Amino acid sequence: MDKIVIRGGARLTGTIKVAGAKNAALPILASSLLAEGTSTFKNVPKLNDVSTMAKLLARLGCEVDHARHTVSVTAPSAKRAHLEAPYDLVKTMRASVLVLGPLLARYGRARVSLPGGCAIGARPIDQHLKGLEAMGARVKLSHGYVECSAKRLKGARIVLDIPTVTGCENLMMAAALAKGHTIIENAAREPEVEELGHVLVKMGARVEGAGTHIIQIEGSDSLQAVEHAILPDRIEAGTFMVAAAVTRGDVLVENTRPEHLDAVISKLRAAGVSVTSEKGGLRVRHSGALAPVDITTQPYPGFPTDMQAQMMVLATVAGGQSVIKEAIFENRYMHVPELVRMGADIHVDGRVAVVRGVPKISGATVMATDLRASASLVLAGLVASGETEVLRVYHLDRGYEKIERRLSKLGANIKRVKA
Numbered sequence: 001m002d003k004i005v006i007r008g009g010a011r012l013t014g015t016i017k018v019a020g021a022k023n024a025a026l027p028i029l030a031s032s033l034l035a036e037g038t039s040t041f042k043n044v045p046k047l048n049d050v051s052t053m054a055k056l057l058a059r060l061g062c063e064v065d066h067a068r069h070t071v072s073v074t075a076p077s078a079k080r081a082h083l084e085a086p087y088d089l090v091k092t093m094r095a096s097v098l099v100l101g102p103l104l105a106r107y108g109r110a111r112v113s114l115p116g117g118c119a120i121g122a123r124p125i126d127q128h129l130k131g132l133e134a135m136g137a138r139v140k141l142s143h144g145y146v147e148c149s150a151k152r153l154k155g156a157r158i159v160l161d162i163p164t165v166t167g168c169e170n171l172m173m174a175a176a177l178a179k180g181h182t183i184i185e186n187a188a189r190e191p192e193v194e195e196l197g198h199v200l201v202k203m204g205a206r207v208e209g210a211g212t213h214i215i216q217i218e219g220s221d222s223l224q225a226v227e228h229a230i231l232p233d234r235i236e237a238g239t240f241m242v243a244a245a246v247t248r249g250d251v252l253v254e255n256t257r258p259e260h261l262d263a264v265i266s267k268l269r270a271a272g273v274s275v276t277s278e279k280g281g282l283r284v285r286h287s288g289a290l291a292p293v294d295i296t297t298q299p300y301p302g303f304p305t306d307m308q309a310q311m312m313v314l315a316t317v318a319g320g321q322s323v324i325k326e327a328i329f330e331n332r333y334m335h336v337p338e339l340v341r342m343g344a345d346i347h348v349d350g351r352v353a354v355v356r357g358v359p360k361i362s363g364a365t366v367m368a369t370d371l372r373a374s375a376s377l378v379l380a381g382l383v384a385s386g387e388t389e390v391l392r393v394y395h396l397d398r399g400y401e402k403i404e405r406r407l408s409k410l411g412a413n414i415k416r417v418k419a
């Protein structure tokens with residue numbers, strides 16, 4: 001397996017361009033199942049998760065053309081569709097469950113392997129299923145699969161217990177081809193949900209309120225293929241912003257939507273980091289000491305759980321004590337023991353991590369079991385003295401495109417060593 005080797009201490013300077021958003025690309029690719037004709041998506045990040053979704057769509061019978069940052073998908077006719085998302089793909093990527101809503105709505109049936117728990121928590125899909133049942137689907141669990149069927153879904157009022165992101169996306173896609181009106185209350189407000197709403201509207205669906213707590217959808221009898229460019233990845237942008245801050249750098253993070261980064265920007269500023277909007281992006285500069293920051297992760301527009309691990313690295317090298325609370329997932333601190341091995345002073349009690357800033361951390365061989373935890377170890381390697389080896393790079397490749405090449409252009413001493 002490849003590893004990333006970093007020699008810490010370089011100050012990052014220059015310009016880095018943010019790629020398309022993984023968590024927008026995945027549901028949007030799945031939404032192509034709803035449309036007749038060939039949908040083409042641009043600015044699609046080249047990531048393992050995107051390849052897995054492309055593979056899954058191909059297994060379902062779609063024609064998929066994947067070239068650089070453009071993906072075209074033609075959904076199959078009912079006769080040629082294969083309505084099963086198998087275990088081998090769902091186990092590598094939970095977001096495979098996003099095909100459930102569109103398959104059921106378009107073809108009347110779907111069989112999807114249950115994702116089960118994962119490295120960051122139990123992550124059930126009960127809210128997805130509750131919504132589909134409210135729309136008239138028969139739902140059966142057997143042999144580790146969820147099987148759903150409905151001649152035609154019917155619009156319904158669905159009140160989510162939790163504003164689940166992929167749950168909301170699944171239900172929006174299902175509702176887009178259901179008969180009648182659907183209201184999703186306590187909906188997720190993430191920009192990726194809003195973006196899916198834009199795509200469904202382009203397909204001809206009537207969607208209102210995507211990006212707010214209440215989404216209303218008037219189902220259509222059929223939807224048409226679209227062309228759409230994926231919005232920039234706010235988590236990738238945030239990761240690069242923290243990289244600039246912890247290395248006392250000066251970096252222009254290009255291709256960002258600053259309005260999607262309010263919570264991250266405000267915590268960086270609280271740490272004493274300068275973040276300014278400039279033509280083309282956000283400029284992040286820092287010199288001197290970092291102040292500690294308290295963070296509680298929350299659904300959007302609160303502080304994103306997907307930035308918790310990266311901000312913990314900043315807290316690790318700040319002057320003072322930070323308190324971090326992970327309120328979304330119950331087990332998202334796998335980076336902590338690895339950061340501690342590098343010299344961090346972090347104590348976790350349940351969902352709360354108390355981080356006492358240390359004057360320096362030192363390089364070590366580390367590995368993590370999920371994407372954002374791995375990103376935090378790369379950030380730690382950039383500030384640590386000496387050499388850090390980050391193992392299990394495939395986690396990073398799920399969510400960051402060629403991260404080592406892009407960071408090395410900013411002056412980082414970082415390389416990938418092929419196995």
Ligand code: EPU
Nearest residue numbers: 023095123124125126127128162164165166167328329371
């Ligand atoms: N939950 C339930 N029941 C459900 C659905 C969710 O109890 O039916 C719980 C989850 O277990 C979790 C909380 O609700 O505790 C929130 O989970 P959510 O469903 O919102 O997460 P997700 O849709 O599975 C997406 C992102 C994650 C991101 C979370 C939270 C995609 C493909 N994934 O996951 O991204 O952390 O929202 O914002 O959009 C990542 O990119 O590294 C990543 C993990």
